[in-house]
Amino acid sequence: MSTTVSAVPMEMELTRFFRAPRELVWRAWTDVEQLKEWWGPKQFTNPRCEADVQPGGLIHIDMRAPDGTVYPMGGEFEEVVPPEKLVFLAWALDADGDPIFTNRNTVLFKEVEDGTEIRLHVRVVEAKAAAWQYLKGMREGWSGSFEKLAEFIGTR
Incomplete structure (x- = not known):
């Protein structure tokens, strides 16, 4: 049985408390x-992390999996209200640099x-x-990022 984009969540919310x-x-x-230290799923690293955190500013993060595979992500900040709100588009990129999906x-x-x-x-x-193969793990990926963020903040 194959999975399609319509079979995976197209929207999700997570809430997390940080002490x-x-x-x-x-x-x-x-x-x-700081962003490069915690972004991405557990056990992933970020050999490239660029972010111009302002409306219209670009973001690019290359996430490296434990097996060495690199998953590039691009994006653009739409709204930045310090220290209350960030809104940004993020797109996973294929080997040719084309978006697979945009969130x-x-x-x-x-x-x-x-x-x-x-x-x-x-x-x-x-x-x-x-895109379904990436989107089906969206909640797990963000949950892992939040765990890494909590650990990172704990060292500050």
């Missing part, structure tokens, strides 16, 4: 040197007692037929 001040969590998302990511940073709550909303805005 750290909102400003520190915000910087982990917006400072390139709109909205990240809200809320100051709460003893820390920061992040609410992430992801909506797939465009996807090729082959």
